[in-house]
Amino acid sequence: MRFIIQRDHLVQSVQDVMKAVTSRTTIPILTGIKMVVSDEGVTLTGSDSDVSIESFIPKEEDDKEIVDIKQTGAIVLQAKFFSEMVKKLPSDTVEIEVQNHLQTVIRSGNSEFNLIGLDADEYPHLPQVEEENIFKIPTDLLKAMIRQTSFAVSTSETRPILTGVNWKIENNELNCIATDSHRLALRKAKVEIDSAAHYNVVIPGKSLNELSKILADNNELIDIVITENQILFKAKHLLFFSRLLEGNYPDTSRLIPTESKTDVVLQTKEFLQAIDRASLLAREGRNNVVKLSTLEDKIVEISSNTPEVGKVVEEIKALSVEGEELKISFSAKYMMDALKALEGTEIKVSFTGAMRPFIIQPINDDSILQLILPVRTY
Amino acid sequence: MRFIIQRDHLVQSVQDVMKAVTSRTTIPILTGIKMVVSDEGVTLTGSDSDVSIESFIPKEEDDKEIVDIKQTGAIVLQAKFFSEMVKKLPSDTVEIEVQNHLQTVIRSGNSEFNLIGLDADEYPHLPQVEEENIFKIPTDLLKAMIRQTSFAVSTSETRPILTGVNWKIENNELNCIATDSHRLALRKAKVEIDSAAHYNVVIPGKSLNELSKILADNNELIDIVITENQILFKAKHLLFFSRLLEGNYPDTSRLIPTESKTDVVLQTKEFLQAIDRASLLAREGRNNVVKLSTLEDKIVEISSNTPEVGKVVEEIKALSVEGEELKISFSAKYMMDALKALEGTEIKVSFTGAMRPFIIQPINDDSILQLILPVRTY
Structure with missing residues (x-):
């Protein structure tokens, strides 16, 4: 694996996937960031097994070269070091090369880092999400809906289902509801979806807050896919997976x-x-x-x-x-x-x-x- | 006691004296701010017994009225509430009135606070500093000298004297030295002082850092007075007292x-x-x-x-x-x-x-x- 990349793009992508990485994980490889280099570009992945974030850096954008790919391959690098390091590198470009299986060399200007990586084959696979029924929301509306409801989720684990936000989709309308049983927040909006589709799921409040942080402030459409136990948000060059909470959300309409x-x-x-x-x-x-x-x-x-x-x-x-x-x-x-x-x-x-x-x-x-x-x- | 004051001036003064107030004191009245109203203006005092800060708000400045004094008097108010409250008051002016000895009413716009104050007579007296030998340093130079030395003091209490900065004055020169025994910082500058005067004192690093925070960024002269166990910094409308550390500072010149x-x-x-x-x-x-x-x-x-x-x-x-x-x-x-x-x-x-x-x-x-x-x- 070997490529040369514009530092700004690398920094931004690392920052995005870092939102999913935690140092308090029981799976050691998840303290790392997975980096996969294909002929099309570089894909970074961070995960804490509840939330997984994938960021793609294309080879070219708007006719400008972002990544010069010399050799494809994959590696997992310690997220904490790697993210601090890329921010501080002295030059506008960074060369990353894997030598002797896991030995990774990172060069920028007159800096040279040698890191011992982990085997990318051992990194857990992202959930498989079948894209049956996609619906779309503008990014700014999605962020507003999150901001206006997720603060009201419960912070106590006595009723775990209340730590999530209830998303109900019916008749082309999305209803977001959060309550900690002392207060309740509700926000609804029209969405673009096959009108027969209906869903009733509970998304961890924490996942929604992290999602909100990495989404840009614009009105581009976000694709959303819901499966039995996962929700996937697809923005440009960004995939955000969250598990769903299991259990039935209380019926709040009578309240x-x-x-x-x-x-x-x-x-x-x-x-x-x-x-x-x-x-x-x-x-x-x-x-x-x-x-x-x-x-x-x-x-x-x-x-x-x-x-x-x-x-x-x-x-x-x-x-x-x-x-x-x-x-x-x-x-x-x-x-x-x-x-x-x-x-x-x-x-x-x-x-x-x-x-x-x-x-x-x-x-x-x-x-x-x-x-x-x-x-x-x- | 009763007066009406421009809120901005009150907020600034409260913020300054708050730097000396700590909630972790063994003397309950020191969790308060003392407020003394005389015919000339309002004096606020905060103290943790190591550092004491006095801020004076004059009745008038540049021909503008700042305080309208209706009745002189004194009170001690809980620092934490009082400082949060003054920042949030709705109007540009604030009326403060002590009724029935300790009952204090604070009015601003359509807000009315009733606080139970403490007796100002029970507030400890500030150290008496005889102003025998004043020397002067421009504020910006003093702040630079603090910034360039105080970071190097020891944070360990095993040798308490090293938690201070050694100030030596001899031949019209001030030498500031700090060391934690692994590194040392030294800064010297000419000062205006009677050339026969010499001092060798140790000022807590913490005090100097607090002082630095409340001094404005200008080149006005600060008066400094040193006594056996206190140092006093006098800026415009501001007195800053710190106790000195007892003991002999090691001779660092041979190092x-x-x-x-x-x-x-x-x-x-x-x-x-x-x-x-x-x-x-x-x-x-x-x-x-x-x-x-x-x-x-x-x-x-x-x-x-x-x-x-x-x-x-x-x-x-x-x-x-x-x-x-x-x-x-x-x-x-x-x-x-x-x-x-x-x-x-x-x-x-x-x-x-x-x-x-x-x-x-x-x-x-x-x-x-x-x-x-x-x-x-x-």
Whole structure:
């Protein structure tokens, strides 16, 4: 194996596949990056066996040579060293050569590294995914859907299924739902798919977050393939595989109230900042709970009281308040997470009493919904 | 106590005095910030008993009102809450009022905080420093001297005196010396002082680092006062007190070789980057040691070899190599620290054999010197 490559392209690809590599693996070869050189280009692979990422660097792009392939072959190199090294190499080009089976020489400018590689044949195979039913989403929409739901997954392993995001596809619509049983995030969007196809799978929240990090910010279409236990995302020169979580996701549709008793419309940013300040003292208390009360004249009061430390009272002017008077307590953190996930400068909070879950939505947009369970404080 | 203040000024002052406040103190009142309101302005104080910082906010500056003082007084407020809160307040002005002895109300826009303060009379007094012999250094020079020496102090408490930087003042010259007994950093500069005055004190490295962080980047003169067990730095509206370390600092002058057998002149940046790469693999080994060899044609080779992982060879072209051939091993970390501390694009390394300490200096500048002890590898 021997090739000369533009350093920038190598650095970018290594950085992408590194997102799947962990040092805490029980399979030693997975601490490495697999590098396969064919006549078409160089393919890098990183994996922690839950998530696998494959990045392809073509020989040429836009009529410019990126890789000069002298001899094909394959090797696995220690990911930690290799990724730090490529970032620091002195020249714009890098030569990589495998000599005597596993001895790998990396040259750039007046630097020469000799690394002892691992046998690429021993690297686990990527899952085989049959591309039966591909559907497509623009990259920026996919990233938004991940950002708006995955924060709400459970971080506790007591109910492992809740550490994932539930993706349901039916009638050309994708529904993403995440809940940790104290709050819920829902986002839906139209997708391009064979209208008869339907899926109901659970993707680890961690996988979606890693995927989101390596996807570019553009509106190119991503191909998505779902099989029984894997999901594959295909972007340009990039394959991202994640295993799916096993088990049935709870039916969350009954949780979401369909009518409300008090509706409050607020400026998102002003509301977020008031909650943030009101919770400053509450954070020291054990629960980070704030209280919301509707007052006269469309005034909404946010307050918290931590006896040993002090209390905070915030008043904000709502754009509208309709329905019954209300006093309700909830987690400031959940509310801030929800408000940060929503788009739009104005939001509507719909309550159905102090003891019932309430929902937050941008005004005039029902493609996204955040739900929070109140806290009983009396 | 009651006053209305421009929020920006309050935020900046709180941030400065916070540098001295630690939550890990055995004196509970030191987790607070003391606030004293006089007819002239507001004085904030933070302290961990080793370092104390006092910041003064004048009533007016450049004919603009900063503080509107309604009633003088004093209070101590929990530093952690108070500092987070002032940063997040909604309006450009903040009103602070102490009611009923310790009950403190902070108002800004439609936010109202009620904090329970502590009695300012119980806050420890700052050290009394008699201003007998003031000397002056420009702020930027002081910051450079700190940056170029304090990194070399010992982090181990086995010889506490080495955790400080030795400041010697004699013949209108300030000498700053730090060593952890494996390397040494020295920086000297002329200072404005009564020529008969001489001092020999040891300032905790930690104190100097904190001082450096809160000083502005300008060339205004800082007043410095040294007493038996305290040093006081006086900048505009800012007092910074640090205790001194007790004990005698070792005489380091004999350590520094006065002649050399091999002199190598190198481009600082190229040398630093080569050391950085050569040490990538060595970091995994137990000692992070690299080897330097002079070759023919002014080539200097930097190499490292970690048997299980691989080896690296770097070649750089020196600007000049004079004297005996040399192979020497040393800590890559110490060399990188030293090179980062030096100013100038070209540096000279002067060796006196593979087993003797060597020195690194900018060419044509003997106000700064870095010394490293080699590592025996044979």
